[in-house]
């Protein structure tokens with residue numbers, strides 16, 4: 001069993017200034033998940049009549065991208081290729097101090113405590129992250145279009161992005177390039193995506209810029225912290241697509 | 249083409265193009281300088297050619313100046329925009345776990361290189377421009393009235409490296425240029441969209457380039473200091 005000191009960002013609402021508050025917590029089992037540990041803390045706070053810590057979570061198995069915690073200076077905590085909900089307390093030691101903060105970016109304003117507003121990502125998706133297909137009953141079998149294995153695999157890898165925003169949170173420039181490039185690439189690599197390819201990349205990048213995300217300087221931090229291992233190659237592909245769409 | 253600088257990717261692309269251009273220029277510059285180590289005559293001839301050739305002076309020099317200014321101004325603009333896009337800072341941030349020091353400090357290394365450029369311009373370029381275009385002496389000779397006096401470039405170069413502090417400052421600046429290039433070289437290829445198995449092969453070369461070119465510049469300065 002472990003005793004820990006949690007330093008958690010508390011912020012009443014979007015207008016509150018917010019601050020880090022210390023919470024000592026004891027009897028934490030190394031087998032608990034990180035979010036279960038927060039559940040324990042919240043139960044204690046509720047029993048004391050205090051406001052529980054608000055944090056985002058849904059699937060708790062690394063597929064929905066909802067959890068979004070900056071733990072000890074790392075997006076989704078100290079392990080790589082996992083989300084915060086997949087992190088376990090065995091990654092920490094008895095007596096540790098753990099900082100827990102929300103994603104930080106102008107484009108992701110804090111709603112309450114550790115919950116940020118990520119609808120900027122939705123608006124980027126709506127600007128072009130789709131293909132237009134006829135679904136009126138005469139839909140073609142997807143397998144009727146042959147696709148080479150290498151591209152199918154790359155498109156699939158890009159499509160595994162869960163839209164968590166860790167890439168933005170960890171980037172020193174708060175750039176959303178890894179997310180947007182994954183969404184652009186998953187279609188750019190497939191024949192079905194070609195029809196709207198030009199508009200897609202132009203519109204999605206335009207929306208990304210309007211939302212106030214920063215400019216990518218290729219530090220590569222996003223790729224390291226992305227729970228799905230989305231590759232920087234996607235950013236290069238998006239750059240190519242965008243340059244082609246602008247210049248040609 | 250118009251409005252390319254209005255998008256984040258356009259700005260990144262333009263930044264990378266100016267970087268690639270400057271990296272080609274560095275190769276040319278160090279190659280000419282290096283001749284001073286083994287041949288006074290060759291260095292003098294090349295310097296005179298570069299200093300008086302209308303194509304170099306009228307076309308390449310202005311492009312270079314615009315390229316340098318663009319790269320610096322854009323660097324500052326991007327840094328300001330990027331700072332503004334964060335807002336509240338993290339209380340605890342462990343950036344060293346996911347990115348290199350070089351990649352996070354391009355502004356710092358860039359500013360030192362800029363400071364160096366000012367000294368460099370003061371040392372050589374302002375002097376050249378004054379002699380050639382204000383005093384009107386295009387001869388490149390030590391004494392413009394005596395043809396046998398020989399070209400002045402080699403001696404002027406050596407004179408600059410007598411002062412040990414100047415050599416130290418030059419060397420420190422080139423170390424920072426190396427750090428700048430260690431991130432910038434690969435970064436510029438990524439920015440123009442070149443990231444595939446061929447470009448990955450450049451990674452090894454990028455280290456040789458980024459350390460080799462500044463090291464040669466330092467070697468030249470130190471060589472002239474100690475052989476003067």
Ligand code: SF4
Nearest residue numbers: 161162164165167226
């Ligand atoms: S690219 Fe990775 S870090 Fe960014 S939103 Fe997608 S899954 Fe999350």
Ligand code: FES
Nearest residue numbers: 058060065067085
């Ligand atoms: S809660 Fe769904 S990925 Fe973490």
